[in-house]
Amino acid sequence: MDWNTKQTTELIDALLALKDRGQARRFLRDLMTEKELVELGSRWAAARMLAKKVPYTEITKQTGLSSRTVARISQWLNKGMGGYRALINASDHTHINPLPGSGLR
Template identity: 50%
Template sequence: MNWTSTENDRLIQAIFAIKTPDEARRFLRDLMTEKEITEFANRLQTAELLSENVSYSAIGLKTGLSSTTVARVSKWLNGKAGGYRTIIDRLHHHNPIQIRRGLS
């Protein structure tokens, strides 16, 4: 995929322009289906759980994601781009108790 396309740059600019959680909710709801939003939320949760060394099977049970998707998230979490790692670190910095709840 060409990450430097005009369309992708515009989407990144739009995301960067979001100022509040409410704006983010409204934008995501307009941009994606509810199922897509849930899928992406589950992938982020999976990355958080993987960073806490939770097993693939436990993550699959909690999120409903397939082992293939969990493995793909793990690959991206530990890959060069570092997107998941950056966001997880920032979320943990802003709200460490909520992130560390794991499977509870």
């Protein structure tokens, strides 16, 4: 599947145009269902925890993701296009926790 299309480029441009967290929250909620947003949030949390070497069992417990999904995220984190790593590094500098209440940073 070719995901690098005019439509996805326009979506990326729209994301880059967001001015603040509130605007991003509203845009993403209009774009996706609550379930889709929760799934994306869980995947992001899993990527951050994987980068901190948290065991798969703990990640699945905290996020509710399947071990297969966590394994795919790990593969993309380690052998993907570098997007996860770039944002993990950037977010580490802004002190964003991977999962509320997890105590992980």
